[in-house]
Amino acid sequence: MKFRRTVPLSIGVLVILGALVFAQSGPVVEKMPKSKNFDIPEDLDDSVKKLLKECETEMEQRLEDIKNFKEHQDKMMKAAKKAAQKAPKCALAQFYLCIGYQGEDKDKLALKAIDKGLKLKPDFYELEVERADILVREEKEDKALKIYDKVIEEHPDYYYTYEAKFSFMLKQKKWKEALEMLNKILSHPHLERLDKNLKEFKPILESEVKGLNLPIKAEGPHYIVDTDVSQEYADFILKHAETIWKAYNKVFKSNKMKKGEKFPITIFANRQSYLNYGGPPQSAGFFHPTLQRVVFIKSSREGTFTNTLYHELFHQFLSAQKVALPYWFNEGHADFFGGFKLNEAKNQMVCYTNSVRTNTIRQAVQSGRAAPLSQLITMTRDEYYNPQTMGRNYAQGWSFVYFLWRAENGKYTGYVKKYFSLMKKKKYSLKEMYQKVFARNIGTIEQAWQAFVRRGFK
Ligand SMILES: [Zn+2]
Numbered sequence: 414m415k416f417r418r419t420v421p422l423s424i425g426v427l428v429i430l431g432a433l434v435f436a437q438s439g440p441v442v443e444k445m446p447k448s449k450n451f452d453i454p455e456d457l458d459d460s461v462k463k464l465l466k467e468c469e470t471e472m473e474q475r476l477e478d479i480k481n482f483k484e485h486q487d488k489m490m491k492a493a494k495k496a497a498q499k500a501p502k503c504a505l506a507q508f509y510l511c512i513g514y515q516g517e518d519k520d521k522l523a524l525k526a527i528d529k530g531l532k533l534k535p536d537f538y539e540l541e542v543e544r545a546d547i548l549v550r551e552e553k554e555d556k557a558l559k560i561y562d563k564v565i566e567e568h569p570d571y572y573y574t575y576e577a578k579f580s581f582m583l584k585q586k587k588w589k590e591a592l593e594m595l596n597k598i599l600s601h602p603h604l605e606r607l608d609k610n611l612k613e614f615k616p617i618l619e620s621e622v623k624g625l626n627l628p629i630k631a632e633g634p635h636y637i638v639d640t641d642v643s644q645e646y647a648d649f650i651l652k653h654a655e656t657i658w659k660a661y662n663k664v665f666k667s668n669k670m671k672k673g674e675k676f677p678i679t680i681f682a683n684r685q686s687y688l689n690y691g692g693p694p695q696s697a698g699f700f701h702p703t704l705q706r707v708v709f710i711k712s713s714r715e716g717t718f719t720n721t722l723y724h725e726l727f728h729q730f731l732s733a734q735k736v737a738l739p740y741w742f743n744e745g746h747a748d749f750f751g752g753f754k755l756n757e758a759k760n761q762m763v764c765y766t767n768s769v770r771t772n773t774i775r776q777a778v779q780s781g782r783a784a785p786l787s788q789l790i791t792m793t794r795d796e797y798y799n800p801q802t803m804g805r806n807y808a809q810g811w812s813f814v815y816f817l818w819r820a821e822n823g824k825y826t827g828y829v830k831k832y833f834s835l836m837k838k839k840k841y842s843l844k845e846m847y848q849k850v851f852a853r854n855i856g857t858i859e860q861a862w863q864a865f866v867r868r869g870f871k
Contacts, residue, residue, distance in 0.1 A: 448571070450537045457500055460708070464496040468509040471601050475516070480793050482840050486516045493780070497526075504534035511543050517842070520547045533543070538564050542574050549581050558582065572601055583703050588621040614701075621704060625679065625690070627669030633635060640680040647680075650722070654678060656755055657723045660762040661730045664746075664818075676729050679708045697721075700728040720769060724751035736836050739843055740797035741789050744807055745814035752815075766815065766870050773808035778866045783809055784861050791843045812866055820865045825858070 438693060453465050462562065471489035472623035475482050493509035500506055507530030514523035517627040527540045541560050561578040579594035595615055602814060627639040631647035638647045654676075668745025681687040687710045688694065698721070707725045712718045724747040731738060731746070752767030777783040782805070784792075789809055797806050817829040832850045835841055851858060864869070 427766070429817060430735060433509040448539065448568075450508075450534065450539060453505065454503060457503065457697040461496050461503070461506075462834075464492045464499070465505055465509070467507075468496065472509065472512060480791075480843075482516075483845075488514065489513050490517070502533055504537050504540075507533065508537065508540060508543075511540065515543070515547070520550060523547060523605070528535065538568050539571065539573075542571070542577060548579055549584070554581075554585070572598070574785050575601065580743060588618055592622055594619045613691075614703075617701065617704070618691075620690045627679065633815045635675055636678055637675045638678045638680065640682070640711075641686060642682045646711065650680060653719060653722060654726055654760055656728060656760060657750060657753060658749060659728065660753055660764075662726060665731060665734070676726070676733075677704055677706045678726070679702075681708075681710050684710055698725065700725045700732075702728070702732045705729060705732065719753075719755070720751040720767070723753055724748060727751075734837075736839060738836070739790070739846070740792055740794055741806075741810040741813065742832070742836070744797070745810035748807060748811035749814045749818065752811075764819070767811050770808040770811040771870065773804055774812040774866055775869075777805050777809065778863055783863075786813065786851070787847065787855055789813065790847045793843070813862060813871060815864050816862045820871075825861075828858070839843065 432443060451469075453462050456667040457465075468489050471485045471492065475489065489509060493506055496503065496506040497510055505522065507526045511523045511526035511530065512525060514520070524544065527547075528539045528781070530537055542564055543594050545557040545560035548554070548560070548576075558578075558581070558592075561574055561581070563576070564574045565820060568574070575594050579591055579598060582591035582594060585716050587612070592615075593790075595611065596741045597764045598611065599615065599623075618786040623637055627641050629640050629642065629644055629647050631638040631644070631651040633651050633655045635658045636651055636805070638650050640647050640650070640655070679690075679694075681690065687698075687708070692708060697712070698707070700707045707729050709721070709725070712721070727747040727750045728743065731743065748767050748770055749764075753762040754765055755761075756763050772785065784806070789806070792806065797803070797810075814829070817825045828850055832846060835846050835849060
């Protein structure tokens, strides 16, 4: 059933160093058999049957057509409200209401629908699992866990309970229990196509359960480096990390790490130990948002090394703030900081253009192949990481972020600040944020940005 994932599972994102990104994350489940609770009751009015059918379609569409999530969500809600009104004894209508309310962040109303639905149909166990999800959000973890375990015991075929308990355990940083659920998910008989990221996550999670057991450590105020390279190397990484942290913090204050909690960085001396840890074979490193860990192989190419380090550490830094990040914003800023360089004498970071991106975007602008900014700013994950255009998107994302911060003595910084503050409110879609911040002046901004790129980022 594809009604899940009102909030996408963050474990879906493995941000790989360089160009590799494992970001393909369609719905985990293609075709799940639904329980009888989802049969549309025969004795209902035809008009209500039609409404319930519409709810089902729109619920699935929300996740397939994620860009128009809100449109599908609204249609589903409208149909569910009508159905619940016309057929007050129908538990299924309450189910769709409860899903819809959760999509609108109205958990209290969702709970009402759950109570009502279960009163009408006490064996509608899918509603119980919805209740557990809400209990997790209310931080009533013990109660939630009881429900998950009960439903797993009584209805082992209901796939979603495993997924819900899995992400719950990840949130709790209970890796062993999370792994147990992941194994259940991966061996579930009804799965036709699995999220590739889940499969790649398994060996990494297994390593977390076993422990890393790396011999060398360096620890600063914000970072812990674990490595099997050398103490000197660990100290070197730590110095870079702590200094770039100050640059991140200057731009994105209020880092919400808990007191005493530090960002983990893990560096392996060679490819084999990296692969043993679970590093994806084609990659040289990644940031994993669930584990909050940046992992990579020691690079021999000093030039691109700090670029990658500052890039990945930025993803890590911002993920601690727990905001859903638009792709251009997240990758663009990661590349923005990737271009920084350490001034050893002053022990501080200096901003430069990102040499990995400059040529690509200059050529794209000159040949008219750059995407319109309105498109770049509203790209979904699949669009941004589309292998055919990914290189250009990264370059364009970087150039736009660099432009917003640096062009014409900071004339455009207000846009990026406003955008980030809206993002923190967590209630707007990509399109809505675009509308609120950029849409009105997009013509002027686009011209100024293009001219900036043509002038050589000056
Ligand atoms: Zn990145």
